[in-house]
Amino acid sequence: MILKEYWVPLIKQPKSAIRLAIDKTSGSILFVLIALFGITLFLEQAMNQDTGDSMSVLTILILFIIIGPIIGAISWFLSSLCTYGTTRLFKGTATFKETYKATAWATIPYTTKLALFIPMLLIFREENFTTETPDIDSSFFLLLLFFIALTISLIMSIYYFVAYSKIIGEINKIGSWKGFVSIILVPVIFILLLLVLALILN
Numbered sequence: 001m002i003l004k005e006y007w008v009p010l011i012k013q014p015k016s017a018i019r020l021a022i023d024k025t026s027g028s029i030l031f032v033l034i035a036l037f038g039i040t041l042f043l044e045q046a047m048n049q050d051t052g053d054s055m056s057v058l059t060i061l062i063l064f065i066i067i068g069p070i071i072g073a074i075s076w077f078l079s080s081l082c083t084y085g086t087t088r089l090f091k092g093t094a095t096f097k098e099t100y101k102a103t104a105w106a107t108i109p110y111t112t113k114l115a116l117f118i119p120m121l122l123i124f125r126e127e128n129f130t131t132e133t134p135d136i137d138s139s140f141f142l143l144l145l146f147f148i149a150l151t152i153s154l155i156m157s158i159y160y161f162v163a164y165s166k167i168i169g170e171i172n173k174i175g176s177w178k179g180f181v182s183i184i185l186v187p188v189i190f191i192l193l194l195l196v197l198a199l200i201l202n
Helices: 002-012 014-023 027-048 057-066 068-090 096-106 114-128 140-172 176-201
Strands: none
Touching: 002 014, 002 096, 002 140, 014 096, 014 140, 027 057, 027 068, 027 096, 027 114, 057 068, 068 096, 068 140, 068 176, 096 140, 114 140, 140 176
């Protein structure tokens, strides 16, 4: 399977693996990559926002299967579009088609978090999603495990941006640092505009 063939190389050596991966990208592979990315993103946000305080874990799990792929598709398209536009500032050479395929493959380091989240769901259960964590708080071992899991999750998030930067830099022949600027410039500007707007309204 193509996904299995390129999953580990795109984590270990994203620059050297991405061009071969792009050449073998089909519609079905895009769908799987985007859906898994969205599911992972939804699950992490549900954990970070303590969604379990307002709904059951079963509801959260049902929603991440249904809504996750939609969120993934929206995030992937917007990220591809913004990144493609920004790389033009650095005279990037990749087409939009190459950019959206590369953006989908670049989600692999982030989606690999599912391998972490599944054990977390089995061990910490509903306390993954709630403000109150009595079982975790009452056990040093569980508390240590939870801290380690969160640390690994953070490292994987950081590495996602590292790999994404390298991939965008490679396909556009602009270098990793310019690739990094290309993927964060529009989101940073958007956040700054929101902050300015909030200050004006207040």
